[in-house]
Amino acid sequence: MYFDPKDGLKPPPFKHTVYNALVVPRPIGWISTVDTKDVINLAPYSFFNALCGDPPCVMYCPNGYKTGTMEPKDSLTNVQEAGEFVFNMVTMDLLEPMNATSIHAPASYDEMAEAGLEAAPCEQVKPPRVANSPIALECKVLHIIDLPETRTGVPNTTVIGQVVGIHIDDDVIVDGKIDSAKVQPLARLGYLDYAAITPDSIFAVPRPD
Numbered sequence: 401m402y403f404d405p406k407d408g409l410k411p412p413p414f415k416h417t418v419y420n421a422l423v424v425p426r427p428i429g430w431i432s433t434v435d436t437k438d439v440i441n442l443a444p445y446s447f448f449n450a451l452c453g454d455p456p457c458v459m460y461c462p463n464g465y466k467t468g469t470m471e472p473k474d475s476l477t478n479v480q481e482a483g484e485f486v487f488n489m490v491t492m493d494l495l496e497p498m499n500a501t502s503i504h505a506p507a508s509y510d511e512m513a514e515a516g517l518e519a520a521p522c523e524q525v526k527p528p529r530v531a532n533s534p535i536a537l538e539c540k541v542l543h544i545i546d547l548p549e550t551r552t553g554v555p556n557t558t559v560i561g562q563v564v565g566i567h568i569d570d571d572v573i574v575d576g577k578i579d580s581a582k583v584q585p586l587a588r589l590g591y592l593d594y595a596a597i598t599p600d601s602i603f604a605v606p607r608p609d
């Protein structure tokens with residue numbers, strides 16, 4: 401089939417918006433920020449990715465409003481004000497707290513504490529990282545870019561940051577490499593689906609030259 405997305409993202413026979421199931425798997429950026437009163441905010445963003453390796457840069461996309469409001473998401477307001485965020489890796493054992501932090505809550509709600517997660521301090525940015533996450537990237541904002549609005553006028557945004565500090569749990573470093581089988585990163589598929597990187601799903605392919 402073929403369809404033009406300007407006519408809607410749920411053409412027959414689809415029962416749900418289909419786009420989120422078309423570009424998969426997506427890494428999940430578990431983004432920590434702080435507001436002007438130093439309240440911690442933590443939320444998952446699967447419109448997230450690494451953009452370049454040297455210097456390392458990442459991006460995430462706060463799309464739409466907080467549910468039931470016309471207010472921007474806290475992960476956008478906080479970086480607009482402070483210019484700093486932290487990427488925390490979501491792993492299989494952090495699935496439940498990650499999902500809990502996607503709750504739509506007022507800015508005064510500290511998702512990290514409410515999800516039972518411990519905060520660990522960062523070196524170069526104010527937002528803390530999730531202590532139990534094996535990889536965390538401290539980031540300073542480079543650009544905040546408006547994307548096209550939805551057909552009903554709801555805003556979409558991309559936040560691009562440069563990584564200024566990198567935390568790696570020593571336990572996932574094996575033979576001088578990151579052992580992804582030990583990290584077990586979680587990825588987002590469409591709908592309510594996820595995929596996990598498990599030891600038997602990893603294989604290496606030599607380059608042709």
Ligand SMILES: Cc1cc2nc3c(=O)[nH]c(=O)nc-3n(C[C@H](O)[C@H](O)[C@H](O)COP(=O)(O)O)c2cc1C
Binds near residue numbers: 446
């Ligand atoms: C796995 C997962 C991925 C998500 N990805 C995004 C995303 O890329 N962009 C977005 O705007 N919301 C995304 N959400 C929803 C946000 O996490 C949710 O709106 C959250 O309440 C935003 O919190 P904040 O206002 O504290 O930033 C995702 C939710 C989950 C569970």
